[in-house]
Amino acid sequence: MTDLLAASRALLPELVQLRRLLHRLLHRFPERGNHLPLTRGIVLDALADLPLDLSLHNSTSGVVAALRGSRPGPVTLLRADMDALPVNEDTGLEFASEHPGFMHACGHDLHTAMLVGAARLLSSMQDQLGGTVLFMFQPGEEGFAGARFMIEEGLLDTVEEKPAGAFALHVNTWFASGAVRHRAGAQLASDDEVRITVRGKGGHASSPHLAYDPIPVAAEIVLAVETAITRRINVFDPGVITFATISAGTTHNVIPEHALLVGTIRALSDSTREQLQALVKRVAPHIASAHGMEADVDIDIGYPVTVNDPEHTTFVDSVARQTLDDGQVEWMDTPVMGSEDWGYVLEEVPGTMSFLGACPPGLVPGEAPGLHSNRAVFDEEAMVTGTALHAAVALTRTTTPGT
Ligand SMILES: [Zn+2]
Ligand SMILES: [Zn+2]
Numbered sequence: 356m357t358d359l360l361a362a363s364r365a366l367l368p369e370l371v372q373l374r375r376l377l378h379r380l381l382h383r384f385p386e387r388g389n390h391l392p393l394t395r396g397i398v399l400d401a402l403a404d405l406p407l408d409l410s411l412h413n414s415t416s417g418v419v420a421a422l423r424g425s426r427p428g429p430v431t432l433l434r435a436d437m438d439a440l441p442v443n444e445d446t447g448l449e450f451a452s453e454h455p456g457f458m459h460a461c462g463h464d465l466h467t468a469m470l471v472g473a474a475r476l477l478s479s480m481q482d483q484l485g486g487t488v489l490f491m492f493q494p495g496e497e498g499f500a501g502a503r504f505m506i507e508e509g510l511l512d513t514v515e516e517k518p519a520g521a522f523a524l525h526v527n528t529w530f531a532s533g534a535v536r537h538r539a540g541a542q543l544a545s546d547d548e549v550r551i552t553v554r555g556k557g558g559h560a561s562s563p564h565l566a567y568d569p570i571p572v573a574a575e576i577v578l579a580v581e582t583a584i585t586r587r588i589n590v591f592d593p594g595v596i597t598f599a600t601i602s603a604g605t606t607h608n609v610i611p612e613h614a615l616l617v618g619t620i621r622a623l624s625d626s627t628r629e630q631l632q633a634l635v636k637r638v639a640p641h642i643a644s645a646h647g648m649e650a651d652v653d654i655d656i657g658y659p660v661t662v663n664d665p666e667h668t669t670f671v672d673s674v675a676r677q678t679l680d681d682g683q684v685e686w687m688d689t690p691v692m693g694s695e696d697w698g699y700v701l702e703e704v705p706g707t708m709s710f711l712g713a714c715p716p717g718l719v720p721g722e723a724p725g726l727h728s729n730r731a732v733f734d735e736e737a738m739v740t741g742t743a744l745h746a747a748v749a750l751t752r753t754t755t756p757g758t
Contacts, residue, residue: 359678359750360678360740362476362743362746363472363476363738363746366476370472370738371735373397374467374738375450376397378452379450380397386439387440388438389416389504390415391416394467394494395418401471405478407421407478408423410513412505412510414504414507414508415493415494415501416437416494417492417494417505417508418490418491419490419513420490421488422478423514424483424485424487425485426486427485427486428484428486428753429485429519429520429752430486430489430517430518430519431489431522432491432510432518432700432704433470433489433491433523433745434490434502434697435469435470435490435491435523436494436496437466437467437492438496438501439463439464440458440461441456441457442457444457446729446731460726460729460731462525462713465738467492469745472741474490477749477750484749485753486753488749489513491510495696500657500696502700519704519705521700521701521707522707522708523697523708524709525711526726527712527725528715528731528732528733529714529721530710530712530720531720532713532715532736533680533683533711533736534683534684535675535683535684535712536685536687537707537710538663538687538689539663539669540663541662541663542661542687542690542691543660543690543692543694543697544622544623544660544692544694545620545625545628546657546658546694547655548655549617549620549632549652549654549655550616550653550655551573551616551651552613552650552651552653553569553613553614553643554643554649554651555568555610555612555614556612567646567647569614570604572614572650573601573615573616575646576643576650580598581596583634584634589627593623594627594628594630595620595622596621596631596635597619598616600618601614601616602615620654621694628660639652658696658698659699661694661697662701662702663707664701664705667707671707671744671748674748675709675747679740679744683740687710711737711741
């Protein structure tokens with residue numbers, strides 16, 4: 356498998372060029388959400404000379420490219436997300452986005468380039484390949500559920516058989532460049548958005564007894580919810596609720612009628628997720644009621660827990676250890692409370708996501724600007740590892756029955 360690494364390294368200049376093109380593209384047009392026409396065009400150009408059957412989705416800019424092997428075998432799905440974030444880039448890179456408010460701050464440009472690289476490598480080994488590889492290029496990971504739209508549009512029915520295994524990588528500056536990290540079971544959390552509107556009665560700030568001031572109630576709800584989590588949720592099946600926005604009022608001497616809290620609910624199991632939703636629906640109205648007011652709770656159901664199938668994760672782990680250098684691959688002790696719409700695919704197909712370290716040289720993993728930071732910089736050298744690992748997973752699956 357070291358040949359794959361060498362072949363991947365030979366592709367690096369091409370992948371760097373592609374990645375920078377995707378990154379800088381935002382100079383001219385914002386490409387976030389589910390519709391990324393320019394990005395899709397670049398990906399299609401990059402795949403044009405390969406022996407792939409292309410399916411272009413209509414509901415989104417999703418692309419599924421199928422590579423058929425030379426003999427029967429399982430269908431393997433490999434995925435890259437392609438979308439950017441609403442972030443002003445402050446990296447100072449010579450290929451930095453010049454479009455205010457748009458940046459590839461989550462590294463999806465590297466994911467896209469790596470999957471193109473894997474398509475190129477595997478196409479050159481079509482005679483060794485059994486079964487079919489589906490390359491899933493998806494938009495809308497950053498809050499737009501692009502993966503769910505692609506499933507609804509037939510992602511899993513692209514070829515005759517459904518995928519028997521699925522694999523994705525996500526770059527991360529927490530880990531040294533080229534490091535691979537994963538765990539069986541929950542790898543990332545679910546993410547539901549909660550909005551609480553406390554309804555009081557406006558009035559003069561000097562006479563709160565004549566009004567119903569929603570601001571202290573909102574503050575009490577925040578603290579009561581945080582306390583309730585520590586009392587009601589099993590510490591071994593944890594959850595997080597963070598109120599990240601609180602807004603009310605217009606000036607110093609007016610009690611407003613409403614206060615709004617917006618936050619996120621994160622969990623690593625469906626049972627804790629349901630408990631947290633019930634908790635906030637119970638606590639907020641009762642706190643408000645204790646003060647003679649009302650609170651409306653709206654929960655916008657978001658991404659599911661990303662659950663790595665244990666068998667497939669063990670398989671990917673062993674492939675990674677065979678393919679990469681000693682010491683590059685380690686198991687993670689704990690999940691991460693970020694979330695991913697890859698969880699939608701893993702609800703349908705057993706599979707795995709691994710993190711790929713991409714901390715730039717000279718910076719300390721974990722201290723370097725992280726995902727979604729306006730200063731996030733990734734080591735492009737990590738694409739050698741990612742491209743080789745994508746290809747190795749697909750190649751090995753076709754020669755290892757039952758994986
Ligand atoms: Zn992200
Ligand atoms: Zn991401």
